Amino acid sequence: MDICCWNVRGAASSKFKSNVLDLIHTHRLDMLFLCEPRLSGAKAISVVNAVGFSGGLWLLWDDSRVHVEVVGTSDQTISACLACNGQDPWLFTGVYASPNAAK
Template identity: 30%
Template sequence: MNSLNNLVRNCRGAGNSAFKRNMRELISTHKTEILILMETKVPFSSMGNFFNNMGFIAVIIVDPIGRAGDIWLLWDTAHVSIRASNATNQVSQATIHKEDYEEWILSAVYASPHPSQRDELWNNLKEIARSIEKPRLVTGDFNDYINHNERRSFSPHYNHN
């Protein structure tokens, strides 16, 4: 049985030459079939050809709303098929099918930095969990931490409350 290779990155910006060079290398090295990018800070329309040239011709895009959202789910249709089932500004959910594999659910998360909106996300994820019977992977950037020592921000004036 072949493996299914996923790559999940919070890239904090995309589109520059360093991002493109690193992404090409990661995809080539890991033989990536599903790619999830968050916090790209560029419109997908400016990057579509770049990903198409690497075989990622199918996408689910969640544009940002304020500081939440911006989830790109891309896949190589020669190896995997994906059916979107739910997309909000904090989670993109899809059913994944690959030959010789059991279908499974992927929940790609880019959580809001605001605690009340993150609570809404957690409630949504729990509700979804109650309604599915397939295996599920929940992955992404949850913008959550146990204490303030874990928090790392490049903006000293940003308040997470």
């Protein structure tokens, strides 16, 4: 299974969609974890929304190649149970945590 994590720092760019598609096709990604898309609400279908222009997390996957069941989210993590090609399922947790220890 091929997974990529990318600190995108904003998905509002006009080139964002084509860059993501190029990344997925070039590396034949099954799943993509995006940090800081900085979009939320009506502009984005995301699992953990951004607060203003701060943060946000997206987990994207190819349904034809991997079965994903999101089992938990927080403002700094997304956890999902993954199954691919008849193999035993396993737990994925994407983390983009604040450097502020109080958070």
